[in-house]
Amino acid sequence: MDLERHDFELDELVERIQAGDHKLVALQLPEGLKIQALEMIDSLESQTDAKLILAADPCYGACDLVHNKMQMMGVDLVAHMGHSQMNIDSGMPTQFIDVTYDGDPELSPILPQLHAHREMARVRMEQAQAGEVDLASEEGQQKFLDAVGRVAPLDGVKLGLVGSIQHLHLLSEFKKRLEDAGFEVEIPVGGDRLTFPGQVLGCNYSGDSPDIGHYLFLGSGDFHPIGLVLHTGKPLAMLDPYTGDASEMSLQRIERILRQRFGLIMASDGAQSFGILIGEKPGQMRRNLALRMKRMLEKHGKKGYLLALEHVGPELIDFYPVDAFVNTACPRIAIDDSVRYAKPLLTPFELEVVLGERKWEEGYQFDEIP
Ligand code: SF4
Numbered sequence: 080m081d082l083e084r085h086d087f088e089l090d091e092l093v094e095r096i097q098a099g100d101h102k103l104v105a106l107q108l109p110e111g112l113k114i115q116a117l118e119m120i121d122s123l124e125s126q127t128d129a130k131l132i133l134a135a136d137p138c139y140g141a142c143d144l145v146h147n148k149m150q151m152m153g154v155d156l157v158a159h160m161g162h163s164q165m166n167i168d169s170g171m172p173t174q175f176i177d178v179t180y181d182g183d184p185e186l187s188p189i190l191p192q193l194h195a196h197r198e199m200a201r202v203r204m205e206q207a208q209a210g211e212v213d214l215a216s217e218e219g220q221q222k223f224l225d226a227v228g229r230v231a232p233l234d235g236v237k238l239g240l241v242g243s244i245q246h247l248h249l250l251s252e253f254k255k256r257l258e259d260a261g262f263e264v265e266i267p268v269g270g271d272r273l274t275f276p277g278q279v280l281g282c283n284y285s286g287d288s289p290d291i292g293h294y295l296f297l298g299s300g301d302f303h304p305i306g307l308v309l310h311t312g313k314p315l316a317m318l319d320p321y322t323g324d325a326s327e328m329s330l331q332r333i334e335r336i337l338r339q340r341f342g343l344i345m346a347s348d349g350a351q352s353f354g355i356l357i358g359e360k361p362g363q364m365r366r367n368l369a370l371r372m373k374r375m376l377e378k379h380g381k382k383g384y385l386l387a388l389e390h391v392g393p394e395l396i397d398f399y400p401v402d403a404f405v406n407t408a409c410p411r412i413a414i415d416d417s418v419r420y421a422k423p424l425l426t427p428f429e430l431e432v433v434l435g436e437r438k439w440e441e442g443y444q445f446d447e448i449p
Contacts, residue, residue, distance in 0.1 A: 085245070087115070088177045089122065092158050095174050096127040101156040105145045107134040109161040112178065129156075137390070140280065142362025142409065142448075144169035163244055163274035167362045180245045182320035184297075186256050189318045189325035193238065193262065193295060196314035196327075200236040200292025225312025226333050229442025236292035238262045241279045241307070243298035246320050250277045253297065265291055270449055272362075279303050281411045282448040284310040304328040305336065306411070310445040336414070337443055343423040347433045350402035350423070352382040358408025359389040365407040365448065372405050372427055379434045397421045405430045410446035 096104060104123070108116055113135075120131040132154060134145045141162035146169040149157070157169070160176040225231045238257060240250055254264045266277040267286025273279075277286070279296070284307050293314040296304050299321050308315050308328050315328040353376055357369045369385055376383035383405075388395060391412050396404060403423040406413040410426060417424045426446040431437040437444070 084181050085112075086179045086181065087112075087119065087160065088179075089119065092174050092176055093123065093126050096123070096129045096156065099156065099172075101127075101129050103132065103152070103154050104129045104156045104158055105132050105134045105149050105154045107138055107145050107157060107159045109138055112161055123158075139409070140362065141165045141175070142167070142282075143360045144171070144173060144362070146170055146361055161244070163278065165274075165362050166271035169361045178245050179248050180320060182246075182323075183249065183252075184318050184320050184323040184325075186253070186260065186318070188323070189295065189316050190260060192316040192325065192327045193257075193260075193293070196293035196316060197236055197238065197262070199314055200233060204233040204236055204292065225442070226308055226314070226330055227312040227337065227443035227445075228440070229312055231289075231312060231442075233289055233292050235290035236263070237265045237290050239287070239291035239294040239313075240264050240266050241277045241286070241294060241296055241303075243296075243303055244275070244278060246297045247275050247277055249297055249320065253295075257295070267291065272449060279307060281306050282409060282446075284445075285447065285449065287311045287313075301328065301332075302411070302415070305333070305414070306445065308333050309336070309414070309443065310447060312442070339417070340414075340426075340429060340443070341439060343417060343425060344429050344432050344439065347403045347423045347425060347430075350381070350433070352384070352401040353430070354386050354396060354399050354401045354404040355383050356391055356396070356404060356406045356408050356412075357385060357387045358391070359387055360408070363408045363448070368427055369407045372407065372430060375431070375434060375436065381434075393420045410448065413446070 116133050123131050142165060144159055145157045150171060157171045157173040158176055159173055161178045164175050240254055242250055250266050254266060257264045268276045269283060269286035272283045281302055294307060296315060296317045297320055299319045304315050304317055317326050355369050355372050357366060358364050373383040373385060384401060391408055397420060403425060405425045405427060407427060413424045413426045428437060428444040428446060432439050
């Protein structure tokens with residue numbers, strides 16, 4: 080990552096520290112930016128009277144805000160960098176610091192994929208509008224199956240333009256460029272967990288609508304793209320502002336993930352006891368969902384043990400004498416990391432399939448935190 084090209088917007092933090100006469104401030108950064116942490120601490124301590132403490136535990140999102148443990152240390156302000164505010168209260172005064180990257184990739188390399196994806200969406204939509212398809216029939220349903228096996232007719236073929244947080248400043252300019260290239264573009268507005276139009280998180284793609292037929296993601300890596308396709312079932316092109324690379328999320332990749340998920344469901348068939356993981360991080364805590372899973376297991380004559388953890392890892396749970404786990408903390412722990420665990424690690428939807436409460440054939444249901 081080219082750190083020189085990131086803009087760390089620290090001025091507002093300096094003003095807030097001075098205005099509030101804060102004396103002990105916790106600085107929390109995502110993993111990729113921690114290499115800059117000590118330099119930032121030097122800069123902030125030279126401009127203010129505050130002492131800075133680096134919150135050095137891993138941090139992967141605004142779901143993971145420094146909370147009351149640091150209050151006990153006397154911290155009176157948290158500076159959280161690189162993520163935006165969510166619909167959660169960590170119990171600590173928190174200043175969110177934007178980080179933006181100045182990369183501005185060429186649009187032309189991604190246009191062939193966008194044209195192909197729009198055509199795929201158009202075929203699905205036109206069949207629905209022509210009334211040619213009997214959705215009650217198996218053949219009709221086949222025509223509307225999305226990438227995750229749901230029957231999901233479209234109302235439109237708009238291009239949904241989304242990005243990860245450090246590239247969101249590019250969206251309005253890219254919307255114009257894409258419109259000039261002949262696309263009808265929507266920057267989706269999601270629910271309370273998302274702060275900005277076009278923003279996506281690994282656990283929330285709530286801006287999706289039936290008007291959107293396909294997506295362009297501005298960002299790097301496949302973490303958000305995998306989640307977006309698992310959630311929406313729609314074709315997704317990717318443009319990386321760091322490298323300028325244009326690519327798409329392959330449907331074979333999504334199929335592989337779905338096969339793996341189905342394998343874990345099959346492996347849990349007959350399991351009698353489950354560990355139910357509850358995340359202790361403020362934005363991952365889904366106590367009610369965990370309790371619902373426990374009640375559901377009991378209804379089916381099985382045991383569910385509630386396990387609360389701040390961090391989830393194989394070394395912390397593999398040894399419990401249960402047959403499988405269901406995860407209600409960060410949904411991506413089950414989706415992305417399950418091969419690291421010795422026993423099946425399921426999402427709540429997948430447990431419902433194991434117990435016969437939901438049907439796999441009706442399509443995959445991504446575990447979203449609203
Ligand atoms: S995907 Fe996981 S780590 Fe990222 S914001 Fe959601 S809960 Fe947090």
